[in-house]
Amino acid sequence: MTSENGILAYGAYIPQRRLQRSAIYAANAWFAPGLRGLSAGEKAVASWDEDSITMAVEAARDCLTGLDRAAVSGVTLASTTLPFADRLNAGVVKEALNLADAVGASDQTGSLRAGTSALAQALAGQSGRLCLGADLRKARAASEAELQQGDAAGAILVGQGEVIAKFLGSYSATVDFVDHFRATGEPFDYTWESRWIRDEGYANLLGGAMAAGLAKLGVSGEAIDRALIPIPVRGVPESLARRCKIRPEAVADTLAACVGDSGTAHPLVMLAAALEAASPGEKILLVGFGQGADLLLFETTEALKRLPKRLGVAGHLARARKDANYMRFLFHRGILDMERGMRAEADEKQPGTALYRNRKAVLGLVGGRSKTTGTVQFPKTEISVSPNARAQGDQEDYPLAEKRARITTYTADSLSYSPDPPVYYGAIDFEGGGRLVAEFADCGPEDVEVGREMRMVFRVKAVDELRDFTKYFWKAVPVTSGEA
Amino acid sequence: MPRGIKDKVAILGMGCAKFGERWDKDADQLMVEAFDEAIGDAGIDVSQLDAAWLSVAFDAVNIGPSGIPLATALRLPNVGVTKVENFCASGTEAFRGAVYAVASGAADIALALGVEKLKDTGYGGLPVRTRGTTYDMIGVSGSAPGNFAQLAAAYRSKHGVGKDDLKRAMAHVSVKSHANGARNPKAHLQKAVDMDTVLNAPMIAEPLGLFDCCGVSDGAACAIVTTPEIARSLGKQDIVTVKALQISTSNGWELQANGWDGSYFHTTRIAATKAYEEAGVTKPREQISLMEVHDCFSITELVTMEDLYISKEGEAWKDVLEGFFDADGKVPCQIDGGLKCFGHPIGASGLRMIYENYLQLLGRAGVRQRSTPPVLALSHNLGGSPIQNVSAVAIVGLADA
CATH class of the missing domain: 2.40.50 (OB fold (Dihydrolipoamide Acetyltransferase, E2P))
Structure with a gap:
């Protein structure tokens, strides 16, 4: 039992604001009355000062609650909305987490499946790796995607030792199924007809992959206690589960009503939610979809009970604040060009x-603490701020x-x-x-x-x-x- | 213990331009306007100036670097001109340079001139600017009202003062200054306001409303200083001398350590203590005749009454409401209208304060003249923010006082 491979900890981050879909619909009904069917519930929206990096950092910190960060020997950040095309985004996360320089880090992108793929690869890698998925989703005003999508991040620390969930195996299939795409540098997705995506994409492609995956993993659908199928379209997870003989009560809530589809992050957020609700000995099936599919199978252990308490998905849902300010949302997404005034013109050049x-x-x-006086300060300076002793050059790192x-x-x-x-x-x-x-x-x-x-x-x-x-x-x- | 500056330097002449939105004037024209008054008052020729100090804070919307703009505007006889910048205390810093030059004997007659052309930014308030490469990565470059507004929460918390009581006391500060400014033809704002107007004004930075904030304007002010002996030899009868001149600069203790509670100015207390000692003032509440303080915001003036040891700690708000600092009160504060009505052309403000004190001491303040003849007048000029600042205290008085 001492050297199992699997999940060591989980964490999540969901921005505090919940934009009411009714507010989006009310503003757009004159133009797109057909959106009415999607106007129930709310979606998590990141503030102007958040992006996939900051959300990933918060999910990672949640995941590492009460743990020694030395257990992290690598970081993967999966996202289709990375702030930088050429600057290691996971490297910024590494610095924010104050991890040692001697860790690996990589970005994983290109598909909404990047989160589950990163997780599968980390589990195959047999090392302590922090897998992060984060997406700050951007859609055109009055699009279906605007109503369906939300912003969030999930974090899963994998490794060996006292795992909270054993990794029982994975299955992947890759097919160039273009339900939507976004060219490099473009702000918005281009999406094909939803009926085709439902029938060919979800039912046939994903359904087929699930059946094949379960067969390969040698597990029957009935044995699954929690099926995490991150397709926030009404009825789709249930129908996929039925085809694989997964019990209806095992189908996890997709968080569509209160978070929205957080893309790359969503499977990891759902996995965090499942782990915080699960008891030991449960089989959890995690699915990722995008130009094919990933299946990962886990079984929770007794160690789950001993994981230090964290905010997790439930904690983030509890701190939600309702928001009906659609104009602010559009402005924060850069869709609405508001008059910001001359004070916004300050040059922010960073040397x-x-x-x-x-x-x-x-x-x-990271601040400093004087070894002589114990005085803590931020930032570190050559001479301590302590008025009681002129201590020079004696400060140690103090996070x-x-x-x-x-x-x-x-x-x-x-x-x-x-x-x-x-x-x-x-x-x-x-x-x-x-x-x-x-x-x-x-x-x-x-x-x-x-x-x-x-x-x-x-x-x-x-x-x-x-x-x-x-x-x-x-x-x-x-x-x-x-x-x- | 240094021997100090008391009575070593006299003010030979002072000048102050009309403060306001001087859309039709460049900075060099404002300098000439202030200088013409000062040199006329001094009764000397420009060729008699031995050195000059120029205070300006914002280069980007102003005259640019160096002392050259002053030398050029006034066509000074190629004397040394030092440009100084010390946040909003720059004006008193220029004065200090000139006074120290005379006190040292290096110069017989020296000029201190401050100027600022703030109304070329295109917006209200002070220009947004960098605070240095390191600070810009980790600091909050809040607005000036935002930085000073924070005094209020800490003051309320420390002294158990209710939000409404403090807001009313702050409003009284502004109502009083507007009443004074209404009688000053050089002030930018010359209109009285009532309590309701102040209390119901739009919020700028909680709890500072529009009328809790000083104006923003263009202006210039200057002083010509010399020794008392030279002043007498030039025929001056009533001599105003410098009694004390102290500047205290934050060293990061308020910002980085945990000892400061946010409700007062650490530096002002130090500068005031040293200034009173230098001037031989032991009971400031009785001995100081009147004050011009750095009322960039109403809350700044209020807590400064305590930091200058005029009011007891935690009680300035009561003194304010009782009219202690009104024009007809025990110790008038901002009898010229203050920054509140003059606005705050940064480099000029410290010198503008000394200008009013000088006029009051000589009985030349016209309708604003304090009925009880003033003997010692204090000016307090502050730069930065409560958590990190430069605080200057200058006391001037009659030579024989």
Whole structure:
């Protein structure tokens, strides 16, 4: 039992805002009344300062709750919406997680199946690898996709040892089935007829792959306790399960009503949800679809009960806030060109030299602690800030990202340019020492007061629009009830 | 202990341009406008200037680098011109340069001139600018109101003051300054406002509304300084001397350590303590005749009353509401209208404050003249934000006081 191969931990990230589909429909009904059938429920929408990298970082942190990060010997980030075409996106995640330099990292993309493919490859690789799937989905206004899709990230740490779910095997099939495509550099998908996708894609291609996969894995459909079929189209997972003799009650909720289809991330998010709900000894079948299909089979173990508590899918669903502001959503997606004013014109050029020198502080929120006085500060400096002793050159790395903090001062600034005004910020003091003037994210007027508990999140600080470079840093969010 | 600057340097003449939206003037024309008044007041020729200091904060929308713009605008006789920038305390910094030059004996007569042309940005408030390569990656470049607004939450929390009480006290600060500014022809805003207008104004940065914020304007102000002996030899009868001049600069303690609670200005307390010692002031609440302080925002002025040791800690808001700082109060504050009504052309503001104190001491403030003849006048000029700043305190007074 000591050296099983499988899943060591799971995590998820779902942005806080839930855009009401009824608001999208209400704005577009004059133009596309046929969308009415998709207008129920809500979808998770990332804020202006989130992207696939930041969401992946948050899911990864959730996954690594209570674990030694030295267990991570590699990171894979799967996404079809990576911010950079040529800069290792997983490398930014590695820096944000403050992992050792001696880890591997790779991006996996090209298909919505990239998440399950990354997971299958990591499990075959027999090493401690963090598999992340994240997508910030962008669709044209008044499209079906706009209503169906949502933003999220999932994280699965695989490896050997005391696994919470044993890996029982996988099956893959690859077919160039073009239900939708997006050329390099283009903002939106081009999608073919939904009836054809349902009949040829889901029923025949995916259904066939599921049957073949189960046969190869030597398991009958009846034996599956949780079937994770991330096709958020009403009736499709149920009908696929029926064909494979999977029990109807084993078919997992696709989260279509409350999150939406988060693309590459979705199978991993569903896997996280299944693991947090499962008991030991359950067989979990995970499916990925996109130019073919992946099937992965797991069986949960007793170790599942011992995994430290995390926010997970349930925790993120609990902190959701309803949002009916469709205009803001369009603006944050870059679809609506609003008058931003001259204050938005500030040049955000990032010297690469300075970012490289300061990467631990900027991307990892690593401060310093004086070995002489114990004074904690951010960032590190040659001479300690401590007024009591002039300690020089004696600071050791002191990571602050996982420390809770409390508000010392704050304001809600309506003058500074922000894509989501007013911008909240203030001084926060970390538990155990250290202070930062930080922007507050996911924050409203009821969330700020001196003494309020905050936690740190990795976000987009600014975008250099002249050179298309995204700048990342850490922000503080209010700790909500339920987040112990 | 340094011997200090007390009575070593006299103000020979001062000038102040009309502050406001000077759409038709360039910075060099504003400099000439302030300088003409000062040199006329001093009664000297430009050839008698030995050195000059120029304070400007925003290069990008202004005169550009170096001291050359001042030398050129005034056609100075090729004397050394040093340009200084110390955030919004730049004006007092230029004054310090000139005063120290005279005190050292290196110059007999020196000029300090501050100018700022803020209305070439195209928008209200201060221009957005870089705070340096490292800071820009990890810091919050909030707006000035956003940075100063944070004093309010911390002050309320520390002293148990209700939101409404503090908001009313802040509003009184602005109502008082507007009443004063309405009597000043050089002020940008010359209109009185009432409490309701201030309390119901649009929110700029919680809890600062529009009228809690000072104006933004173009302006210039200058001082010509010399020794008291030279001033007398030039025929001056009433001599105003520098009693104290102190600047305190944050070293990152407020920003990075955990000891500062956000409700006060660490540096102002240090600068004030040193300035009172330098000037021989032991009971500032009784001895200071009037004050011009850095009221960039109403909350800044309010907490500064405590940091200058005029009000007891936690009680400035009561003094404010009781009218202690009104024009007819015990210690008037912003009797000229303050930054609130002059606006804040950064490089000029510190010198504009000293200009009003100088006029008041000499009894030349016209309708604004304080009835009780002032003896010691304090100016406080602040740059940066509460959490990291430069605080300057200058005390000027009658030579024989």
